[in-house]
Amino acid sequence: MTPSIINLEISAEDRRIAGLAAAAVGLTLAEAAVPLPLPGVKPGLANIVTLVVLYQFGWRAAVWVSLLRIVAGALALGAFLTPTFVMSLAGGLASLTMLGLAVHLPRRWFGPVGLSALAAFAHIGAQLGVVGVWLMPGVNLLPLLSVFLGAAWVSGLVNGLVVAGLLEKKT
Amino acid sequence: MxxxxxxxxxxxxxxxxxxxxxxxxxxxxxxGGSGDRVVIKQAGRVFLETTPRLDREIAVPGPLGVTQVEIRGGRVRIKSDPGTQQICVKQGWLGPGQVAICLPNRVSVERGASIYDSLNY
Known part of the structure; x- marks a missing residue:
């Protein structure tokens, strides 16, 4: 009987994605250590990495980096498979879907800031959806919507500007 | 930059x-302004929890009789009460966070923000 050998080929792309995901995890952990005035409002710095990856390596790579970041970040914070993780995953999937659509918008008109803001809106929309449907059904979330959308607006703008600045520097 | x-x-x-x-x-x-709630308690137990957005009158039975609570235009007050001193009725419309208590009839009306604990999310 010949022993079966499983040989995992590690491509350069795998390494790149792993490295970028690690950077995103680092930002997530750093962010978790910063106390924030309002629970639930986070700057979402890891999305800077997602957006840069989207522009440099395409949507598929961005999906990998983002999902790896969500899972690894949750494992590192001890939140894996908790409601926090589910919310983070829902937000991540929603913003990735939004980015997958928005990346086809004409580049002449839409830059990183627009994409970042759209992704932030999709993110918070999905998260509030999870809260409304699963975590706290029946709670009136409408008053919170404006607060969280406002926060998403600010973080979307700031992250988008950072991405635009980074890409500008690169080219 | x-x-x-x-x-x-x-x-x-x-x-x-x-x-x-x-x-x-x-x-x-x-x-939707604030996540306002109106909580009516009778003898310490929650009799009714509702929103101030729905105009209505609620009759709350107590040991002395019926206390009428009125919700109108997003405000709430105790309209009438069988108690002798009428303290809670004189209090008028309640602002957010205010409580009116009709002690003899053991009815209290709270105008409070809904509790939403978004901690950890």
Whole structure:
């Protein structure tokens, strides 16, 4: 009987994605250590990495980096498979879907800031959806919507500007 | 980076997205206002928990009789009470966070914000 050998080929792309995901995890952990005035409002710095990856390596790579970041970040914070993780995953999937659509918008008109803001809106929309449907059904979330959308607006703008600045520097 | 340089990174579509988002936030602002709740208690137990957005009159039975609670136009007050001193009736419309207590009839009306614990999320 010949022993079966499983040989995992590690491509350069795998390494790149792993490295970028690690950077995103680092930002997530750093962010978790910063106390924030309002629970639930986070700057979402890891999305800077997602957006840069989207522009440099395409949507598929961005999906990998983002999902790896969500899972690894949750494992590192001890939140894996908790409601926090589910919310983070829902937000991540929603913003990735939004980015997958928005990346086809004409580049002449839409830059990183627009994409970042759209992704932030999709993110918070999905998260509030999870809260409304699963975590706290029946709670009136409408008053919170404006607060969280406002926060998403600010973080979307700031992250988008950072991405635009980074890409500008690169080219 | 200078502010002017940062602005040059924004493309017309980006402005559109930001303006749309800001308009949405502005439209939702105040809409639904606060997560207000009206909690009516009788003898320490929750008799009714409702929203101040629904105009209605509620009759709360107590040991002395019926206390009438009125909710109108997003405000709440105790309209009538069988108690002798009428303290809770004289209190008038309740502001957010205020409580009216009709002690003889053991009825209390609280106007409070809904509790939403978003900790950890």
């Amino acid at each position: 200078k502010p002017a340089a940062a602005l040059s990174l924004l493309k017309p579509g980006d402005w559109l997205v930001l303006a749309g988002g800001a308009a949405l936030v502005a439209a939702l602002w105040g809409h």
